[in-house]
Amino acid sequence: MSLKPPKNPCNVVDLSISDDEGNNEDERFHIQIQQQSMPSSWTESRSFWRAGAYDPISTPSPSFHEELERARVHPKFLHTNATSHKWAFGAIAELLDNAVDEICHGATFVKVDRIYNTRDNSPALLFQDNGGGMDPDCMRQCMSLGYSSKRTDTTIGQYGNGFKTSTMRLGADAIVFSRKICGSRATQSIGLLSYTFLRRTGQDDIIVPLVDFEINDNRAQPIIYSSQDDWSNNLKTILEWSPFSSTEELMLQFEDIRPHGTKVIVYNLWLNDDGDFELDFDDDEEDIRLRDENSYERLSKSHTAMVKSHISYCLRYSLRAYASVLYLKKFAKFQIILRGKPIQQLSIAEELKFPKVITYKPHLGMASKEVLVETTIGFVREAPGIRVHGFNIYHKNRLIMPFFQLLTGGSGTGSVKGNGVVGVLEANFIEPAHDKQDFERTALFIRLEMRLKQMIYDYWKSHCHLIGYLPGGSLIHGNFQQGLPVEQPDVGLAANFQTVLSTDQPIIGIAVPRGINSSGTPREVASMDDSGSELVEKICDENIQLYLRCEEHREKEAGLKQTIEKLEGELKDARRKCSQLATNIEIQRRQIKQ
Known part of the structure; x- marks a missing residue:
């Protein structure tokens, strides 16, 4: 094997079939x-x-x-x-x-x-x-x-x-x-x-x-x-x-x-459907990229430069970007060397502005040891210009779900509530799936999902004024930061990966000026101050609280059932012993009479 290309490299491996027997x-x-x-x-x-x-x-x-x-x-x-x-x-x-x-x-x-x-x-x-x-x-x-x-x-x-x-x-x-x-x-x-x-x-x-x-x-x-x-x-x-x-x-x-x-x-x-290698080694001599990146780049020219600068976009196609956030804690004496150049690790939590640490106590059941999970939450550097939210969930120091989206509104509905809010946590109390790109959909994970969603709403309500918004989603000063320039000086943290990016839909991970859609044409901006939107948000909040209360009651119910089963077992043993004692006493009485 050689690091240098041979004189006549070929693009496709020749898998001619051998007729040798042995x-x-x-x-x-x-x-x-x-x-x-x-x-x-x-x-x-x-x-x-x-x-x-x-x-x-x-x-x-x-x-x-x-x-x-x-x-x-x-x-x-x-x-x-x-x-x-x-x-x-x-x-x-x-x-x-x-x-x-x-x-x-x-x-x-x-x-x-x-x-x-x-x-x-x-x-x-x-x-x-x-x-x-x-x-x-x-x-x-x-x-x-x-x-x-x-x-x-x-x-x-x-x-x-x-x-x-x-x-x-x-x-x-x-x-x-x-x-x-x-x-x-x-x-x-x-x-x-x-x-x-x-x-x-x-x-x-x-x-x-x-x-x-x-x-x-x-x-x-x-x-x-x-x-x-x-x-x-x-x-x-x-x-x-x-x-x-x-x-x-x-x-x-x-x-x-x-x-x-x-x-x-x-x-x-392996090759892709076009007969090219899945992995692209030629686009960047210091990186390994996924060749199918171009099939997802249906972006306007004014947006392409910006979206490519964000780690959440890059990590889906660039191995160097993905490996930079793959491990939560930075290594002291260990390096990942990609194509001859060490990878610089990036801490997502350290890149957030107005960060806040929230302690989460998962309900693990009666027999499990109590654990406390520290969750860091804050705004991405480019907020409010970039529509991104989600949690980066690690397990045993390894990133499992990058920029996991929890809000169902987002840019598709014109909502800005929660946009720019990103969190990081290490969830060792739940088990990852076998491919380590998701978690097993257990009750523990569902409860965590609901709690993280609530964290985003709570953080937005208490911190949104720091980036120029009211809790309802409207701007404090009218046209405050309508848009950002195309070229960004910092590499920011962008939104979760979308399977297909379409130019006729708002693009997650880039800044779209208010009043302009992703194709550059004027559009009407939906106001978040109307009673309908506020009612929906209120119902969502109430549903979260009700769900969490239901889960607590289920936990208590399960505990009570275990207690009842234990007491029933003890009662059964007591009755059995009582029956044995009664039998022994009756036998002794008969022996005395004889």
């Missing part, structure tokens, strides 16, 4: 599997969302050498499992999380870069950290489905699924190199997770070739678990299906890992 033995399960050549009519889709649509070849049942029959996991599951990541940056974040979790083992950096596959000149993604690394057992756990030893209060990962879903979401294949020192023993391991290999050879089970070495006197000696033939077959498979065609090339990958660390290379990257 045998491969999986070292871990000792299964003999016959490789089959693919029919000439068979084609592979290079688009991620279509990659699972292929007809599996019927393969002969594998022979199990003195092993019990077991359920198998079809390779299609790798693709199905990866579809949990709707967003490519969410997959990259999973791999960054793995490196951040290695800080406790001494990691000081993680590198993310574009390198080249020397076999076909195609781009590949490199992730490399100098953490503790993985020994052979840890490497097998990493490659297994659902295994995770990360169950502490500080580690981000917990499901044992992130590596598989993230790598398979970014590309069809991934190869992992890891070196670890444990006491006086030093090992290095190589593992190949290849969807291409599994599809082309017609496997009906997920096979992951692995080879391990022990380092003695600076020499790598193979670690043999079953037989030399098994180890050699695994190495042969890795050399055939990885970007490296010789053992020497494989061993060279450990040179920059030094004593310990891990390197992940994702190759055969």
Whole structure:
């Protein structure tokens, strides 16, 4: 693999089909599997969302050498499992999380870069950290489905699924190199997770070739678990299906890992529907961007420059912007190095003006330990000129929901109440979804959602005069700050991402002068002082209060039911003991009479 482009780079990976046949033995399960050549009519889709649509070849049942029959996991599951990541940056974040979790083992950096596959000149993604690394057992756990030893209060990962879903979401294949020192023993391991290999050879089970070495006197000696033939077959498979065609090339990958660390290379990257790579490495040599950004840029020229300057817009298409706010606390001795340049972390809370800290006490139930959550809320720097609101919700230091919108009014209805109000909190008391881009929709989350909405309304009512508005949403001084100049000196915090931005609708994240719609033509401005709007807001506030009261009553009801069940159980035990005593007394009476 090379950081520099070859002389004749190609834009699309050539996945020509091989007619070679061979045998491969999986070292871990000792299964003999016959490789089959693919029919000439068979084609592979290079688009991620279509990659699972292929007809599996019927393969002969594998022979199990003195092993019990077991359920198998079809390779299609790798693709199905990866579809949990709707967003490519969410997959990259999973791999960054793995490196951040290695800080406790001494990691000081993680590198993310574009390198080249020397076999076909195609781009590949490199992730490399100098953490503790993985020994052979840890490497097998990493490659297994659902295994995770990360169950502490500080580690981000917990499901044992992130590596598989993230790598398979970014590309069809991934190869992992890891070196670890444990006491006086030093090992290095190589593992190949290849969807291409599994599809082309017609496997009906997920096979992951692995080879391990022990380092003695600076020499790598193979670690043999079953037989030399098994180890050699695994190495042969890795050399055939990885970007490296010789053992020497494989061993060279450990040179920059030094004593310990891990390197992940994702190759055969997925394409979009137009046949281009999903990830764009050419638009900015210091960044990685999503290529489909242009399809969402239906903005007027006067708005484009401004909207691109805001972090909430940039983080949806720029990996550098997204990674800058991905972690709540700034690292003291750790860096994310993207394409050779360290990422400067940005604290959203520190960028707010007129900030206020609100303590939130979630209702966790009778048996749970009480927790207090500090929520920082304030106006974005550009308020009131920019229509943005929402909360940035973190979990264990990791951003889960950026600029989560809670108000249903907003610019689409002409309402300005709550606009410019942004909050930040770390919600460790609720569980994130598997893709870590949302939270499980539990009662706890619903209560939090309602409470955050109330915070926005309360903050607006008490602070809106600081940016020139009355609580009802009208301007204090008529045409106060009708609009902002197109070029903004500061990079601000803008609104939540919209799936489609249309020029005939107000654009969230940019300033639209009052009386002018997004296309630049005059329009009537709806007043928020009319009784109808005030009545709606009043009803919304009352609904929030009623909902919170209902939830409190539900909590009390649940507690009372538990108390009743406990008392009923005690009463049942008392009756049983009473019955036993009565029986014993009756038996003793009969014995006395006799």
